[in-house]
Structure formats: C-alpha cells, structure tokens
Amino acid sequence: MVRYGQCFKSLESGYVAGPDSNRQSAAALQARFRKMLQHTKGFSHAASRGPGITDGGPGSACNTARRGMYDANAGPSQDGLKPALHELHGFFAAPVGNFNFASHIPHSILAARGHGAGMPSAACGMPATATSFAFDVVVVGASFAGAACAIAAAQRGLRVCVLERKRDPGDKLRTTGIIVKEAAEQTLLNQLPASLTRRIEEVRLYAPSLKQVTLAAPGYYFLTTDTPSVMRWLAEQLRVSGVDLRLGSAFTGCTRLAEGAQVTGWQIEGVGVARYLVGADGARSRVARCCGLGEVRRFLFGIEYEFPGARLARPGALHCFLSKRYAPGYIGWLAQNPTGVQAGLALRHDPANARVPDIDGFLLRVGVAGGLPRLLKPGPIRAGLIPCSGPVSGLARDRAILTGDAAGIVSPVTAGGIHSAWQHGWAVGAAIATHLRDGCTITPEQAAVDAAPRFRSKRVLRWAYDRLQYDWPFDLLLHTAPLRWAAERVYFHKRRC
Numbered sequence: 292m293v294r295y296g297q298c299f300k301s302l303e304s305g306y307v308a309g310p311d312s313n314r315q316s317a318a319a320l321q322a323r324f325r326k327m328l329q330h331t332k333g334f335s336h337a338a339s340r341g342p343g344i345t346d347g348g349p350g351s352a353c354n355t356a357r358r359g360m361y362d363a364n365a366g367p368s369q370d371g372l373k374p375a376l377h378e379l380h381g382f383f384a385a386p387v388g389n390f391n392f393a394s395h396i397p398h399s400i401l402a403a404r405g406h407g408a409g410m411p412s413a414a415c416g417m418p419a420t421a422t423s424f425a426f427d428v429v430v431v432g433a434s435f436a437g438a439a440c441a442i443a444a445a446q447r448g449l450r451v452c453v454l455e456r457k458r459d460p461g462d463k464l465r466t467t468g469i470i471v472k473e474a475a476e477q478t479l480l481n482q483l484p485a486s487l488t489r490r491i492e493e494v495r496l497y498a499p500s501l502k503q504v505t506l507a508a509p510g511y512y513f514l515t516t517d518t519p520s521v522m523r524w525l526a527e528q529l530r531v532s533g534v535d536l537r538l539g540s541a542f543t544g545c546t547r548l549a550e551g552a553q554v555t556g557w558q559i560e561g562v563g564v565a566r567y568l569v570g571a572d573g574a575r576s577r578v579a580r581c582c583g584l585g586e587v588r589r590f591l592f593g594i595e596y597e598f599p600g601a602r603l604a605r606p607g608a609l610h611c612f613l614s615k616r617y618a619p620g621y622i623g624w625l626a627q628n629p630t631g632v633q634a635g636l637a638l639r640h641d642p643a644n645a646r647v648p649d650i651d652g653f654l655l656r657v658g659v660a661g662g663l664p665r666l667l668k669p670g671p672i673r674a675g676l677i678p679c680s681g682p683v684s685g686l687a688r689d690r691a692i693l694t695g696d697a698a699g700i701v702s703p704v705t706a707g708g709i710h711s712a713w714q715h716g717w718a719v720g721a722a723i724a725t726h727l728r729d730g731c732t733i734t735p736e737q738a739a740v741d742a743a744p745r746f747r748s749k750r751v752l753r754w755a756y757d758r759l760q761y762d763w764p765f766d767l768l769l770h771t772a773p774l775r776w777a778a779e780r781v782y783f784h785k786r787r788c
C-alpha cells in the first residue's frame with residue numbers, strides 16, 4: 292500500500308506508485324501520448340509508423356487509395372506486397388460461394404504478381420461486377436458505436452462481421468464508462484447485469500478553491516460501470532445476435548469496388564468483400580483515412596487512474612473539479628464504480644503545445660476534499676483523445692460510413708460520447724438494413740448524416756470555454772442561482788433520444 296500524496300510522481304519521470312506493471316503503464320502512456328501528438332501534428336503516417344500493421348505501407352491498399360494511381364515506374368514495393376497478400380488470403384478464406392476471383396482480385400494484387408503493371412490502381416473506381424459479398428456490413432471496432440451498429444444490422448437479418456483489434460475487449464480502455472440515464476434506460480444497455488453498474492444520483496461540483504455545491508435533478512442518475520466487464524458483455528451480445536466477431540483482428544486497409552461510377556462495396560484486407568464498411572474505430576479512425584472520409588481535428592485528452600477496491604468517502608456522488616491549472620478546457624473527476632474508484636482529468640489538446648497532464652498534482656490537490664482514501668494501490672491507466680468539435684464533414688460516402696468517435700459524435704461540452712455513439716451506431720446499422728433489405732430509397736450514407744447530432748449550442752459553449760475559462764468566477768459564483776442553474780443544465784439536461 293502506498294500513500295498517494297507521497298508516492299505519485301510526475302508521469303514525465305515515467306514513474307507511478309505501485310507495482311512494476313503500473314510503471315510500465317506510465318511509460319506506455321507516455322508513448323501513447325507521443326504517438327497521438329505525432330498524429331495530430333500531421334506527421335507522415337508512413338514516416339511515423341512502427342513495425343507491424345499500424346499503418347499501411349507505401350503500396351498498401353490504404354495508401355494506394357489515397358494516392359489514387361498505381362505507380363507504374365516504381366512497381367509494387369515489398370511493403371506493398373505484404374498487405375496485398377494478406378488481402379488475397381482474405382479472398383480465399385471468405386465464404387464467397389460462386390465468386391469470380393479473376394474479376395475481383397484487385398489490380399494492385401494482380402500487379403504485385405506481375406500482371407497488368409501500369410494499370411490503374413485497384414483503389415479508386417476499379418471496374419468490378421461484384422455479385423457475391425462475404426458480408427453485408429463489416430464494422431471496424433467493437434466498442435459502443437460498433438456494437439450498436441452491428442447488433443442493429445444483425446437483428447434485421449444482415450450478415451455482419453465486426454473487426455476488433457484487441458483480443459480482450461476489456462483491455463486498454465479509453466473511457467471512464469459512465470452511462471447517462473437515457474442510454475441506461477432506452478438502449479440495449481438497459482440489459483446490463485446490475486452487478487456491472489452503480490447508480491450515482493448527484494454531482495458534487497468543486498470550484499478551483501475547492502468550495503463545493505451539490506447538484507441533482509429529480510429522477511436523474513448516471514451509471515458508473517465495471518467497464519472492462521461491460522465491454523466483454525457487449526462482445527457477448529454481438530455473438531448472441533449472430534455477428535461474426537473477430538477479436539484480435541485489426542482493420543489494415545480496404546479497396547473500393549465499383550461498377551462504372553457506382554461504388555458497389557469494399558474489399559477489406561483479411562476479410563473479403565462487403566457491401567458497406569462502417570468505421571467505429573475511435574477518434575483516430577483508420578477507416579476514415581483509408582476511405583477518404585472526414586477526420587476529427589480537435590480533441591480533449593483524457594487520462595484516468597483506476598484504484599481497484601478503493602472507496603470514496605461519499606460514493607453516491609460524481610465529484611467534478613473545475614481547475615484551469617489542471618484541467619484547462621474541461622474538468623477533473625472522482626467516481627465510485629462497482630469495483631473501485633476512478634480518478635481522472637481531461638484537458639484541451641493543443642498539438643503544438645501539448646503537455647502530459649499533471650494527474651498526480653491534481654490528485655494531491657483534490658484527493659482529500661473529494662474523499663479519496665490516502666492509502667491506495669493504483670491499478671491500470673485509461674487514456675485517450677476525445678473529439679470535441681462536433682461531427683466531421685464527410686462522415687459518409689460511397690458505402691463507407693463513420694460513427695461514434697470516428698465521426699466526431701461526442702458532446703463538445705460534457706465530452707460524453709457513449710450515449711451518442713450508441714444512438715448513431717444503431718441508426719446507421721438500422722439504415723443499412725432498411726436500405727438493403729427493404730429497398731428504402733434513403734441511402735444509409737444520407738441517414739448517417741441526418742442522424743448525427745450537430746451539437747450547435749454545445750459547440751458555442753465549447754468555443755466560449757476555450758477562450759474565457761477563468762478560475763475566479765467559479766470561486767466567486769459557485770453558490771449563486773445562475774451558476775447552479777447552468778451547471779444543472781450541463782449535467783442533467785434531457786438528452787435527445
């Protein structure tokens with residue numbers, strides 16, 4: 292056991308109190324943070340990629356898609372050959388019935404095997420007469436948006452495959468996992484086993500001076516969760532719904548299939564051909580990059596410590612801390628979940644001047660006031676980027692659709708994204724099914740755009756908070772009716788269902 296007030300050291304030093312695994316987590320966190328910086332600074336993916344398959348090689352389907360043309364002079368590189376062979380393997384592995392391989396093997400692969408060098412790339416506008424599809428929909432990501440989309444489509448009779456790069460869906464989490472009442476009651480999440488959730492009925496809001504006020508709304512509540520178990524439960528729901536869930540399978544690239552100008556589907560590396568491709572792969576969506584869809588550009592960065600087995604002095608409240616110093620652009624929080632305490636903060640992510648969040652300093656500052664026990668054994672760290680500028684433009688096109696964080700569908704004020712990810716993912720899955728099965732004339736692409744919340748007033752609030760955040764008004768006005776009213780609107784307003 293350690294005394295958190297004494298033993299937390301800056302993440303910058305790479306040391307966090309606790310067992311070796313936690314020290315590694317801190318180092319891993321820094322590495323993750325730097326990787327995010329590289330991405331958001333616009334580094335070349337090819338230049339920054341490490342070994343493995345985290346990004347396509349120069350000749351991969353993904354990058355070829357972005358270039359648009361096969362380079363006849365250079366020919367396919369060795370880097371390009373590997374994903375191409377992977378893609379080919381997917382072709383043969385897929386249950387495609389009377390599939391005509393010759394007409395569907397992308398030209399990049401034929402070229403790699405010495406056929407048709409100098410022909411146009413397989414990526415864009417490849418003539419294809421796709422008549423047989425391995426899947427109606429391939430969804431990338433088995434978190435909230437992906438699960439909702441896949442289950443909605445599968446329940447309506449579509450053949451759905453979900454690719455999830457993690458072997459264990461409960462591993463390496465990037466969310467606190469707090470579920471708002473609307474999602475807890477009006478979505479499939481209402482079937483979560485009670486043991487995985489804990490009801491929180493009030494918010495305790497702390498000014499920077501640590502003055503505090505309790506907020507509540509009659510009948511309203513949040514659920515904190517045993518999030519790793521929730522993610523595993525979601526995976527189980529996918530299987531029960533008949534979805535082909537492939538854990539430990541990363542999406543690496545895809546190739547557009549077309550008949551004339553009409554896109555008919557996507558050839559997905561390692562999977563086969565699908566009529567629709569859905570990117571539910573989080574804030575830095577590879578599907579968006581590969582399909583030329585819009586990408587999220589503005590983020591908060593959230594980081595959280597878990598303290599397994601710990602108990603707050605007032606576990607029935609979500610403790611939220613305003614502080615320009617520790618959480619510029621957002622807040623810090625302490626929450627009791629079914630298995631312990633989560634303590635985190637999020638701040639505006641400025642790629643040009645990014646800093647590692649000072650969560651240790653934050654806990655030293657607020658721990659006692661928030662009722663965090665002093666003797667603690669820190670557990671895993673959760674961290675990640677949170678989109679905060681509203682839905683991306685170019686959210687869906689040519690049978691490729693983004694949803695959830697990949698589409699930027701996160702409240703720019705509360706940074707809550709689970710409810711909106713679920714709603715939008717579900718709408719996308721249902722729209723694809725209605726289109727393919729019932730011949731609905733509204734395209735799923737249009738339905739996806741229409742279903743995306745615009746967050747207009749929240750984007751205005753985000754703009755104002757980014758520019759006008761000061762500590763003194765909160766210290767001065769915390770107990771006044773207007774501030775209380777505004778805070779209750781933020782936490783307890785009725786969310787669109």
Ligand SMILES: Cc1cc2nc3c(=O)[nH]c(=O)nc-3n(C[C@H](O)[C@H](O)[C@H](O)COP(=O)(O)OP(=O)(O)OC[C@H]3O[C@@H](n4cnc5c(N)ncnc54)[C@H](O)[C@@H]3O)c2cc1C
Nearest residue numbers: 432434435436456466467469542572573593695696708709
């Ligand atoms: C620290 C933090 C705390 C948060 N707390 C809350 C909260 O309490 N309440 C709330 O409502 N929102 C919260 N959010 C936001 C919320 O977590 C997200 O909005 C929500 O998880 C979005 O779900 P998603 O399915 O779109 O994406 P994600 O949850 O990001 O899931 C993306 C999935 O895609 C997978 N994936 C990624 N790339 C690939 C690939 N190439 N191949 C295969 N699979 C891939 C990932 O492994 C992951 O499983 C928080 C965010 C952060 C960062």
